[in-house]
Amino acid sequence: xxxxxxxxxxxxxxxxxxxxxxxxxxxxxxxxxxxxxxxxxxxxxxxxxxxxxxxxxxxxxxxxxxxxxxxxxxxxxxxxxxxxxxxxxxxxxxxxxxxxxxxxxxxxxxxxxxxxxxxxxxxxxxxxxxxxxxxxxxxxxxxxxxxxxxxxxxxxxxxxxxxxxxxxxxxxxxxxxxxxxxxxxxxxxxxxxxxxxxxxxxxxxxxxxxxxxxxxxxxxxxxxxxxxxxxxxxxxxxxxxxxxxxxxxxxxxxxxxxxxxxxxxxxxxxxxxxxxxxxxxxxxxxxxxxxxxxxxxxxxxxxxxxxxxxxxxxxxxxxxxxxxxxxxxxxxxxxxxxxxxxxxxxxxxxxxxxxxx
Amino acid sequence: xxxxxxxxxxxxxxxxxxxxxxxxxxxxxxxxxxxxxxxxxxxxxxxxxxxxxxxxxxxxxxxxxxxxxxxxxxxxxxxxxxxxxxxxxxxxxxxxxxxxxxxxxxxxxxxxxxxxxxxxxxxxxxxxxxxxxxxxxxxxxxxxxxxxxxxxxxxxxxxxxxxxxxxxxxxxxxxxxxxxxxxxxxxxxxxxxxxxxxxxxxxxxxxxxxxxxxxxxxxxxxxxxxxxxxxxxxxxxxxxxxxxxxxxxxxxxxxxxxxxxxxxxxxxxxxxxxxxxxxxxxxxxxxxxxxxxxxxxxxxxxxxxxxxxxxxxxxxxxxxxxxxxxxxxxxxxxxxxxxxxxxxxxxxxxxxxxxxx
Numbered sequence: 001x002x003x004x005x006x007x008x009x010x011x012x013x014x015x016x017x018x019x020x021x022x023x024x025x026x027x028x029x030x031x032x033x034x035x036x037x038x039x040x041x042x043x044x045x046x047x048x049x050x051x052x053x054x055x056x057x058x059x060x061x062x063x064x065x066x067x068x069x070x071x072x073x074x075x076x077x078x079x080x081x082x083x084x085x086x087x088x089x090x091x092x093x094x095x096x097x098x099x100x101x102x103x104x105x106x107x108x109x110x111x112x113x114x115x116x117x118x119x120x121x122x123x124x125x126x127x128x129x130x131x132x133x134x135x136x137x138x139x140x141x142x143x144x145x146x147x148x149x150x151x152x153x154x155x156x157x158x159x160x161x162x163x164x165x166x167x168x169x170x171x172x173x174x175x176x177x178x179x180x181x182x183x184x185x186x187x188x189x190x191x192x193x194x195x196x197x198x199x200x201x202x203x204x205x206x207x208x209x210x211x212x213x214x215x216x217x218x219x220x221x222x223x224x225x226x227x228x229x230x231x232x233x234x235x236x237x238x239x240x241x242x243x244x245x246x247x248x249x250x251x252x253x254x255x256x257x258x259x260x261x262x263x264x265x266x267x268x269x270x271x272x273x274x275x276x277x278x279x280x281x282x283x284x285x286x287x288x289x290x291x292x293x294x295x296x297x298x299x300x301x302x303x304x305x306x307x308x309x310x311x312x313x314x315x316x317x318x319x320x321x322x323x324x325x326x327x328x329x330x331x332x333x334x335x336x337x338x339x340x341x342x343x344x345x346x347x348x349x350x351x352x353x354x355x356x357x
Numbered sequence: 358x359x360x361x362x363x364x365x366x367x368x369x370x371x372x373x374x375x376x377x378x379x380x381x382x383x384x385x386x387x388x389x390x391x392x393x394x395x396x397x398x399x400x401x402x403x404x405x406x407x408x409x410x411x412x413x414x415x416x417x418x419x420x421x422x423x424x425x426x427x428x429x430x431x432x433x434x435x436x437x438x439x440x441x442x443x444x445x446x447x448x449x450x451x452x453x454x455x456x457x458x459x460x461x462x463x464x465x466x467x468x469x470x471x472x473x474x475x476x477x478x479x480x481x482x483x484x485x486x487x488x489x490x491x492x493x494x495x496x497x498x499x500x501x502x503x504x505x506x507x508x509x510x511x512x513x514x515x516x517x518x519x520x521x522x523x524x525x526x527x528x529x530x531x532x533x534x535x536x537x538x539x540x541x542x543x544x545x546x547x548x549x550x551x552x553x554x555x556x557x558x559x560x561x562x563x564x565x566x567x568x569x570x571x572x573x574x575x576x577x578x579x580x581x582x583x584x585x586x587x588x589x590x591x592x593x594x595x596x597x598x599x600x601x602x603x604x605x606x607x608x609x610x611x612x613x614x615x616x617x618x619x620x621x622x623x624x625x626x627x628x629x630x631x632x633x634x635x636x637x638x639x640x641x642x643x644x645x646x647x648x649x650x651x652x653x654x655x656x657x658x659x660x661x662x663x664x665x666x667x668x669x670x671x672x673x674x675x676x677x678x679x680x681x682x683x684x685x686x687x688x689x690x691x692x693x694x695x696x697x698x699x700x701x702x703x704x705x706x707x708x709x710x711x712x713x714x
Contacts, residue, residue, distance in 0.1 A: 002585035004535050004559060005592070009453050014595030017417050034412050043407050046605065050403045054609075055391050055571040060374050084441050087598040095478060096366050121452060121596040178361050202361065214412040217604035228359035235362070238371030239478040241444040247574035248403065248605045252411075
């Protein structure tokens with residue numbers, strides 16, 4: 001605490017990302033990064049951009065990157081905006097669309113834990129909609145008066161998807177409120193709502209290149225939606241930072257999107273590995289939530305998650321443990337390469353056997 | 358306007374950066390970019406970082422870059438924080454240190470026009486302190502009750518510096534309020550306040566690599582100050598975006614700071630060119646404000662700035678014109694290479710002669 005901080009800064013509980021350890025080499029299954037490198041075409045594009053004109057500001061509106069993103073979705077440039085990671089775009093949604101003196105916005109009690117932090121920073125009131133015992137979202141919770149809605153689909157840290165018909169019901173009921181769908185993990189098997197944009201001007205879909213495009217280190221996310229919502233995001237961006245996506249990131253991201261063959265290939269690999277690891281964990285007696293993401297959310301009937309987390313860490317394997325009521329006996333395990341996951345499975349089997357003795 | 362926008366988004370007047378034209382090739386003297394490329398060591402560092410691990414998130418606390426910045430100033434890592442350009446860090450200061458329900462913060466009526474935009478976005482009340490007829494800041498204006506202070510030193514778009522003794526007086530009077538000094542242009546001849554950090558825990562100095570380090574396209578800025586202020590900035594950063602500076606930017610910026618010889622060389626070149634161009638313009642009859650920055654703020658007694666701006670543009674030379682009372686007969690001219698400035702001077706002479714006919 002400091003006397004120089006504002007009340008907001010004193011009260012806020014900032015988001016804590018998964019650790020990026022420096023003490024030793026780990027098998028890193030804790031931040032949902034992609035185990036495969038980005039397309040070689042991305043690196044080539046970055047090299048070219050670095051040699052060109054780093055002394056000049058980037059295009060503040062990112063038009064060529066927006067075009068590259070829009071095209072495969074059959075959307076126009078005006079339906080797309082880019083950000084320094086999807087976190088930034090999600091943050092911009094709060095002052096853009098939600099009212100500090102308005103009705104509370106809604107999001108799940110178990111979801112991306114950054115949402116309540118954004119709300120605190122921008123002083124937006126919010127109400128938590130509890131998931132059911134199976135970690136499913138209850139559509140009825142979102143068919144009530146509210147100041148806006150945020151849904152991660154697939155959800156984090158569960159990996160579970162929300163059916164498109166539920167999303168559509170929510171969009172229809174909330175035609176005067178903005179509904180933000182955080183599709184950070186959708187490429188790994190979720191049902192995307194992008195197809196609903198043409199019919200629902202209240203829908204904003206937020207995506208990232210950090211996971212499925214292997215570009216967590218480059219920081220590029222994008223938002224898709226009707227022209228009015230995109231303009232709202234741009235107004236906020238132009239009130240914070242004229243140039244949020246640097247030249248190298250714009251060039252690299254453009255090429256990542258264009259190399260669709262590479263994208264499809266690594267995406268399929270990760271889905272195959274995920275499904276194999278899920279079966280193996282079930283054979284060990286784990287409860288494994290049905291994941292549409294590049295991670296698994298798992299719980300063992302005998303070995304507490306906290307113990308598993310610690311013992312794995314000692315063996316050089318990092319996973320994510322959330323010390324939070326309702327999910328504190330679960331681990332979130334990012335999907336690595338087949339080799340990494342075999343080492344993970346071996347370590348898990350060993351720990352569970354020892355604990356059972 | 359859209360029914361989906363918040364009141365804040367409807368009311369705000371976003372900042373408009375100088376144009377990044379795509380229609381033809383211009384001599385670009387409109388956004389204070391550096392005419393020289395960054396150090397070759399920067400490009401090499403970026404290439405290495407791209408080949409390494411773009412699939413992994415960057416270090417969220419940017420420790421090695423912070424160390425590289427801290428060292429030449431004789432500061433510690435805890436006195437430094439990095440951002441996606443200095444604009445982002447300036448934006449973070451508003452929720453970090455200023456109160457929506459508190460006293461108005463203070464900044465000059467003629468200064469970086471992003472300040473009132475940040476205040477609007479974060480709903481911080483502000484009061485403008487008018488510059489005098491010579492565009493000097495009046496210290497007395499800042500020796501009054503306030504909720505915080507922002508000063509650009511050297512100021513933009515005038516290029517004029519504030520003496521260190523005035524800054525010290527302001528810091529001493531405001532020991533319970535945060536004073537943010539925006540030193541974006543200080544490397545070109547301003548007096549830096551970094552030496553005052555040890556004595557004034559209420560001082561935060563914000564810098565950028567966009568101008569003096571030729572890295573506008575990479576988006577890196579930094580803040581220097583006491584531990585408590587740096588922690589305040591970090592709390593806000595961790596409430597918006599865990600990783601604001603990507604891997605390539607961290608690697609490139611580190612090397613830019615380390616290559617001090619290159620930095621000194623291009624900085625001196627720009628200062629020499631600026632002083633030469635200033636004399637020439639004075640010979641043409643221009644009023645040229647005394648600049649400590651990499652631009653000149655100039656006014657011609659006969660030829661209106663608006664006309665000069667338009668005619669220069671027609672001739673392929675972009676400068677910046679602010680259509681704002683008090684400065685609407687001035688042009689802000691960024692310092693390019695000697696060759697570019699000779700073409701600029703020729704064009705100006707031609708336009709002024711024709712207008713005088």
